[in-house]
Amino acid sequence: MYSFKERPKIVNTLNSYSFDVLVIGGGITGAGIALDAASRGLSVALVEMQDFAAGTSSRSTKLVHGGLRYLKQLEVGLVAEVGREREIVYENAVHVTKPEWMLLPIYKEGSLGSITTSLALKVYDRLAQVRKNERRKMLSKKQTLDKVPFLKNQGLKGAGYYVEYKTDDARLTIEVIKKAIEYNAVCLNYARVTDFVYKKKRIVAANVRDEITGETITIHAHQIVNATGPWIDEVRNLDHAKKNKKHLRLTKGIHIVLDQKKLPLDQALYFDTQDDRMVFAIPRDGKTYVGTTDTFYDGDPIAPVANKEDVDYLLGAISYIFPDLSISAEDVESTWAGVRPLIYEEGKDPSEISRKDEIWTAPSGLMTIAGGKLTGYRQMAEEIVDRIVKKHRFKHATKCMTKALALSGAKGLNSRNFNDYIKNKAKVGESLGFSYEEALALTSKYGTNVDDVFTHTRTYNKIKDKLPLSLYAELHYSIEKEMVYTPSDFFIRRTGLLYFDISAVQKYKETVIDIMSERIGYSENEKFIYKTQLDQFISWAKGNK
Template identity: 55%
Template sequence: MVKPFSAIQRNAYLEEMEGQELDLLVIGGGITGAGIALDASVRGLSTGVVEMQDFAAGTSSRSTKLVHGGLRYLKQFEVKLVAEVGKERAIVYENAPHVTNPEWMLLPIYKDGTFGKAATAVGLKVYDKLAGVKRKERRNMLNKKKTLEKLPMLREDGLKGSGVYVEYKTDDARLTLEIMKEAVHRGTKAVNYTKAEELFYENGRVAGAKVTDLISGRSFNIRAKRVVNAAGPWVDELREKDGSKKGKYLYLTKGVHLVIDQSRFPLQQAAYFDTEDDGRMIFAIPRDGKTYVGTTDTYYDGRIASPRMTQQDLDYILNAANYMFPGLKLEEKDVESSWAGLRPLIHEEGKSASEISRKDETFISESGLISIAGGKLTGYRKMAERIVDMVAKDLGVKAKCTTDKIVLSGGDVGGSKGLENFLEEQTKAGVALGLSEEEAGKLVKLYGSNVKRVYEILETSGEEARHFQLPKSVFASLVYGMEEEMTVTPIDFFNRRTGALFFDIQWVRKWKTNVLNYLAYRLHWTHNQRVRFEKELEKEIAYAAHPEEKVHEDKVAQ
């Protein structure tokens, strides 16, 4: 059976792309590139995607993991942005309920804090109106007593009350993957670890790209009528290759999040609160037995591919958490994992990182290269619509955007209303196949309606798990990742496919060798490839668990 998104068939997809002229080549496999590919494919455009790293490996797996309505943008009077992303998050929820769920957020109000009580009440009411928030999810204002009943760990000194409103929690990397998988299902050819080395031109117009498969080393010339640069933090590098980096440019900022076990940070109610010193606001959010806290927002000019948590980042977030939750007394040793990501913002003279607009920007060069940068995860679909509208008009395609009605891969669970029943039924189905209730429940939440394919793997190949000394649930997840989600390396599996590097790092340490063994066997790695991927995994584990100043790469694999 031909699997259109298999790690084993990557070369075949590249050969197919080289063998035709595409309508559209998208460079960049984050959420923006995935959204563009889906919209273009739905409108009938032959579409290819190349991604230099893994899908979602950049900004799209390193966010605060919220499909957020952008409450804080009201402070910057970004009314149109708040209205658009507020409505968009409801669409994301309906189309991918398995990776998106409502999360009530508490916004504590303190004397001399960022938000006063009256301003918060008005702000949240305006936010509800602009974002089209459902009646049952509209904000509530609480007094001090009710606030402390909801979140007894809060600092009491100066507390006046709180506002409670709804955000939507997501798994950003899996959301990106589900969009890409839906695009592939509808005809897109997408390949990771494939770098656009240079653009080529015909009659002064960009006509495609020479790309290199970073796994095999082979190069391919992919021709396309239109080329879109959706490379996130790398957008300006591609504009430089095109000779069109003029005017506005990217301003990269770094955001860091820490993950702490609930035994040390027993947070049951998500919160969005002021820091003590600089008045920035950060989130603390419970997830899967952990609490994650972030984020920082600092200018970044280091290596784009590998932003890291520094000691300063770690201390800043711990101090903020200890200030707001004084009983915790968190220390560095309590941090189990972390992640650092880059925001590709559009430079604005005289503004700090936190003040720069999160609006997206489109650049069209003289050669016809279309570049898109900035924007929010929540607004990915509208960004894609604007880009594909341009491309479709150029190519004489009259079809309009319909992605607001398209259920994403894994989302066929009966909508947000049918999700609970689906989870219950499929968990029982997993238990009937010999999984524990916990194992089955995790798989259903991770894969949504695609869990049925994972269960098929269990039924047909489950016995092979013994040979590699892997639990059946891990084995089935790994095989599904390789065959249906283009899992190429162990870090793809432990980070973007399962989220375990951040939220269950001990599980990663437990199964890393066995997972490496299976990937090496199925993908026919050379000895050098195995060494390379093992070192990469060890390095990412080390950097997740420690500030970069304390990680010595020569000792990582020891």
């Protein structure tokens, strides 16, 4: 059950049964918990007040990385933990996670010298148990400039060269949820928890408002888990038994997107800025995106945006590391901003606050998971589900199996056979009317689910003058199989086009809205609201607020 057509059935199921676990929050953390619990044989419900991955889980730097920066802060345990998880995430989802060689330039005035960098990367390789062919290399100045000729030359000594993993954070979250649904988890987006139901001061259920119909759903569960990221304190405030004094400190990170003609990087970069912060510059789909900033944030976590100061900071970082390039604010095609839900630590700057996760249990029984990183989502889920199984003595629960559990779209695929698979499937797509390049891109993105994407070619003729075939097929697949409800869901979290091809969003938005309205059955008021909402997101992505 993962289609808009199934919403009434899903709502009825949520209202009718008592579950072992109810997860509040449909970001990567909540999705991971739902999958871990469901794959062990527990009955699981998950609700998300917005679209799945609409918060932090679609607004990150889009890297499954081992946290080299945390080595600098001597968080050795965290580096070892997330470094090993990085490999697991990759092998379980090769269609949404790919190795990316990262260049770390070394300068005389930089915060890391050649010996320090070499040693740090070597320790990183060991802690993260990096595979042999991806272990660090040290490059000379000439080798470094061969890779990025327009890099700042003055004071350059060479570079470290190591592997991170590039991902699509929102798609990773969606694939985790789809896998949880394969194990009978019942998941619903646009469903907001409004209050809790108690029996003898213990939470036994949550009242949930369906944000589309306005209907109230009451979901009973033995264990309710608050995995709402930036909203965990808001959910905890609904619990009158809350006593834990710890709370979140939100920080904001922004990214800017430039055309590769303006910032012609073929090589990902991780570099020191003029104030000794670290910034990524990463090529993707004909664009280069740069980020991130790290500032305290006190605004609404639903709609963080990149302001002029944020953008100017990153433009300054680009100018610092690429002094011969002339890039201005007018060259920024789009931006995004994300809020990190960090656990408050007195007197620490945003970049100094630990990214470690913690689990808190209230007297009412409500469990909250706070902090953490995208890379560590699977291990975080394993830890909290272990606690739930022990607490409730769920004898029907099996042991955790997610270390070697292929996500939706990755069954039978691994790092060794993936390239051959996508080439062969691309030929199938070509025979159905896609160009080879379109079919290759779709297969790379959807993995073994691509056959379901390809099936939508048969209804294409009537619309072919208004929408590219690949976008048409993705749209219908996302409606049928990924519970898309609004055009913003599609353009932001299912395709990423709002960030990486905003001109395509502007060109095709009317046609997409018309198709969605016809398929889903919007009222005229809904159609107006969703169109206005998308226009607002476009405006924010272009830096207008």
